[in-house]
Amino acid sequence: SYVLTQPPSVSVAPGKTARITCGGNNIGSKSVHWYQQKPGQAPVLVIYYDSDRPSGIPERFSGSNSGNTATLTISRVEAGDEADYYCQVWDSSSDRHVVFGGGTKLTVL
Amino acid sequence: EVQLVESGGGLVQPGGSLRLSCAASGFTFSDHYMDWVRQAPGKGLEWVGRTRNKANSYTTEYAASVKGRFTISRDDSKNSLYLQMNSLKTEDTAVYYCARVGLDYDSSGEQSLMDVWGKGTTVTVSS
Numbered sequence: 193s194y195v196l197t198q199p200p201s202v203s204v205a206p207g208k209t210a211r212i213t214c215g216g217n218n219i220g221s222k223s224v225h226w227y228q229q230k231p232g233q234a235p236v237l238v239i240y241y242d243s244d245r246p247s248g249i250p251e252r253f254s255g256s257n258s259g260n261t262a263t264l265t266i267s268r269v270e271a272g273d274e275a276d277y278y279c280q281v282w283d284s285s286s287d288r289h290v291v292f293g294g295g296t297k298l299t300v301l
Numbered sequence: 302e303v304q305l306v307e308s309g310g311g312l313v314q315p316g317g318s319l320r321l322s323c324a325a326s327g328f329t330f331s332d333h334y335m336d337w338v339r340q341a342p343g344k345g346l347e348w349v350g351r352t353r354n355k356a357n358s359y360t361t362e363y364a365a366s367v368k369g370r371f372t373i374s375r376d377d378s379k380n381s382l383y384l385q386m387n388s389l390k391t392e393d394t395a396v397y398y399c400a401r402v403g404l405d406y407d408s409s410g411e412q413s414l415m416d417v418w419g420k421g422t423t424v425t426v427s428s
Contacts, residue, residue: 193365223407225414227346234398234418235338235346241407246416278346282413288362290336290348290413 194283196293203299214262214279222281224262230275274300303327310422323382323399331377334402339395396421
């Protein structure tokens with residue numbers, strides 16, 4: 193089955209840029225979605241179809257997807273961005289299902 | 302306001318059954334596929350399964366970990382989604398979320414993003 197690999201943790205100072213990667217075999221051929229989850233809360237969609245932003249999500253959040261890596265980029269990081277981030281795709285192989293990455297804890301120093 | 306509210310969680314013994322519900326409001330429920338996603342304590346998100354809409358014959362998909370034990374259904378007349386969980390195991394302990402699937406099709410030809418989530422309901426499987 194299809195596997196998405198994320199780093200367990202990323203740390204960044206306020207005002208700097210955070211990059212969270214999501215690795216998968218030829219992930220560039222798939223549509224990648226990203227979710228933010230703060231402690232005790234439900235996930236929130238922050239990027240869809242690789243690089244689109246839902247209404248209400250700051251422009252500081254952006255995404256890209258090519259080759260074997262998709263990337264969520266958060267510019268000018270704020271303390272309120274500290275959360276877990278998950279990438280997600282639909283695996284359309286014989287075992288049709290949603291696949292989530294293992295999640296990345298973003299720490300704002 | 303678009304909203305999803307889960308209910309039905311609780312404590313159940315291993316081998317037991319539980320039925321979760323998800324009440325939808327603020328959107329045309331019948332148009333959308335709906336997913337269940339769970340999160341074990343301290344762990345990441347795990348997709349449980351999906352029901353498609355009437356136009357797609359209400360077909361369902363399940364994660365391998367729950368296939369044959371869990372059944373997803375929906376009642377469009379009640380704007381409600383259900384998860385029937387049988388033969389529960391301790392590893393099914395988790396917060397269970399229902400999520401609305403967005404209407405657009407992705408590059409694989411599937412509707413794949415989850416754009417609205419409920420707050421979740423907690424299921425504990427323990428003796």
